[in-house]
Amino acid sequence: MKIAFLLLMMEAMKKRDILLSLLSGILLVLSFPSFDLEFLAWIALVPLLYSIEEKGLVCSFKLGFLTGIISFLGILYWIIVAVHTYGNIPLILSALILLLLVVYLSLFIGAFTYLTRLIQNRSGLQTILFTPFLWVALEYLRSFLLTGFPWANLGYSQYLNLPFIQMADITGAYGLSFVVLLVNATLFWVLHQWSKRVFPFKEVIVTAIILLCFLIYGYLKMGVIDRQMIQNPPLKIGLVQGNIDQSIKWDKSFQIETLKIYEKLSSKVAEEKPDLIVWPETATPFFFQDAKEYQPLVLDIPKKTNAFLLFGTPTYKIQKGKVNHYNSAYLVSPSGEPVGKYDKIHLVPFGEYVPMQDLLFFIGSLGEGIGDFKSGKETFNFSLQQGKFGVLICFEIIFPDLCRRFVKKGANFLVTITNDAWFGRTSAPYQHFSMATFRAVENRVFVARAANTGITGFIDPRGKILKQGGIFKEEAMDGTIRLSSQKTFYTLYGDIFAWVCSAFSALLLAYALFQRPKKY
Template sequence: MRNIVLSIISGLLLTIGWPTYGFPLFLFFGFIPLLIAESNIRKNKYSKSQVLGLAYLTFFTWNIISTGWLYNSTAFGMWFAVLVNSLVMSLVFLTYHIVAKRTTFMISSIFLVCLWMSFEYLHLRWEFSWPWLNLGNGFASFTSWIQWYEYTGSFGGSLWIWTVNMITFKSILLFLEHKDKTILYRSAIRNGIIISIPIIISIIILNTYEEKGHDVEVVILQPNINPYTEKYNTNDTRIGILLDSLTRSAATSNTDFIIAPETVFADNNRLNNFSRSIAKNTGKKLLDSYPNAHFLSGISMIDVFNNPNKIRKQTNTYKEGIYYDDYNSAFFVRPDGSSELYHKSRLVVGVENFPYQSLLKPIVGDAMIDLGGTVAKKTTQEDREVFFTNDSIGVAPIICYESVYGEYVTGYVRNKADFLAIITNDAWWGNTQGHKQHLSYAKLRAIETRRSIARSANTGISAIINQTGDIVSSLGYEKQGTLKGTLKVNEKITFYVKAGNYIARVAIFLSIFIFLFSVTRRKQKK
């Protein structure tokens, strides 16, 4: 019973440390009760299934409370995400337990830290990708603590959290063995230093950082269209009229960019007819009135064909001999009428993609989650597209879920994006922590890349975020309106943009090496 209580406490500590309602200091101690429970089991030689069960209890508690808001969009999707993510986290912890029985405390601690970051890296890469609870995201509401993310990315935060957890855990074990309170005093001082130094460094960076680049004026549109009752029952003509009205309430002759949210145009747009679409004509019409501006918006598009040579991995079958590619896209219109398209490439599992289709389709059939009328697999593109103005200002068209991926976003910056435009539709989750967390994660991307962000969200929260991750201005949830402001365009490249998730790659190497070492050592003993 004691171990069960410890497991639940760990889950609750991780939960109350999570944005946007929590205080991240709790993350530094969140794993300790679970680690103590695992140590108790290891000493008493209980079964691996008990470790797995206790770990699952911890991670299920954390997942269900922190991401249970997914239920508002899809009950199946929420339970799948919570149950599977909790299981994978538990398997990571079980692997640590196996290694810890065969190696020293120091080696097993390094292994757990590295293995966890390897798991987080996997969550950024595999088809069941769900990096929402990657530990480095936990500081998203306290950006003054993590200005050094421009050097480490969010994996620096994960490493920081685990380092304090393991050092504290070691001190507790020593205290339980020797019953000497000075061990706890020294541990408190040591942890205070380890926690404080990165925060002090961050504050110094924050107070000395000067935003780079010149100002551009942006007008961000927030149409506030309910995706369940209005979105797919509203034609593009009415959307165009609404966006025109919103724009004219705020745009001026000095406006450089007009930005509308993800899939705001969703009225059966054909890829081969885009140049004559209502969506593009809306953009051109707006720019006739504001000749210095550029229009960036989201659009749903399909490409229907009967040529089997065009079939790709993500192509959908309409009926025998007829196929179609379904796109969640962004388009860009310049004052001269020229335009470009970008297709979203980091997709929501089960809603926009069918993970490991060749393996799962024979088992579950063509099962996709119906989310507001979207049931088809989305087609992506390989490169991170950057839209350029005629005077060479580059804007990154980041669509919704893509903004959660740090290294992915650096691809836009390496392709010369001078600022980031995040277009999204967070209304699926209702007025929950979902849209608030999503907004807060955008602040991490600003710090990592030192790029200002213009965020257009269908129902909110739309925002302008500066290069240090501060929200300069915002438009609240479920409000229809515009947000006008200035942001700076920046050409400088941060170390993280150049190096990417190098911490995670080192962690993968170390975790594999230690695992093989522990297995070999066990065999030699036998």
């Protein structure tokens, strides 16, 4: 079925155009972790733009869709591992879930090429003048449509390019996608005009100025942040990576052993006298709130270490006679008293709940690993004597607007706890970790990350990874962060840049639709 579908899709396209489309997909895959060839993102879409030149709308959509299929398959292949290996869903159904997600995400790139040709054909505008706005608008739409999945946004490929990503404290990561796409569109236009023996000086100069502004701002801002960090009050944090095997994590006979592992690692990080010790998501594989046998063991650890303890745990509430489960985080004081709880707001589709249950009623019965959680209702900042911090549980760290709300409400740093054991030894843990760097830059706060099987680490407000552990190994990591109290433009106002791009794209599309189409 899948092969036949692809063959039908390719019928109207020339081999050269198909190869160019495939090339763009491959270059996008190589731009992201764990390949980390981020420089390829600056040219990745040039072949695709070249392939749709002078093409009809349907053909352009197909070429963009094909690029999406290749790129998202290469980036998100690990979903089969998570759903099949750990979700216990049959391999065929797991492949179907991956394919459905990839097809859905590929529609956005297909829409990009379709709308690019539509606007070109009806307005006569050059690609370079509007495609960056259109790309950002579609990325922004993808971030919230059908609960949102802003994974592998174009700008995220640049997480190691520190000077360039500093502008995210104003534009968010969408501004980075804008410039990367602008460079791609400019290079395409240079090649297009070169065949006519013309060099587009104006377009190249404008693009160079914009890119230079981003880089100059980045270098200057990094120096400012360096000086500010020294002046901000310090806080010592110990991160614990238990490396608990997902296949036995929920086995009742292994619960005591799990706590012993966390106690051992907590004692190790306590040697550096941290103010806060952090365990990963669902570190306690039981309901902490009423686990009479295990609760005293957990509460005893902050007493022994004389540090606050933050840990993930499943919780429940009885509401209107119904038991609702939550993915939560508790903070316990050095005296052994729980002093706060946060319930995860943005849940993972198929991992923590089944979307469209009326339609996909059979999924829950097929996978023992599929959870059934309810979403928390509000952001909540935990308080220490030194300051406040917000907690993002797993998937939540990829949503910039959610993260900024914690900082806007007074968080001086962010903690993200996760259990990436679901991903296995794939590129997913590296992709997931890389996105946390942008939350640090956007809000100019330190980010501390504790993961069950990795990657555990510290990220500073410049987006620089200060410490990074390995995967599938026990880790006891200490670090000193600085507490920030300043609010960035992005923290205060959010995705205004993405809104502007979306509004411009909508107006331009409306204008184009009222113009008489040219013949293809």
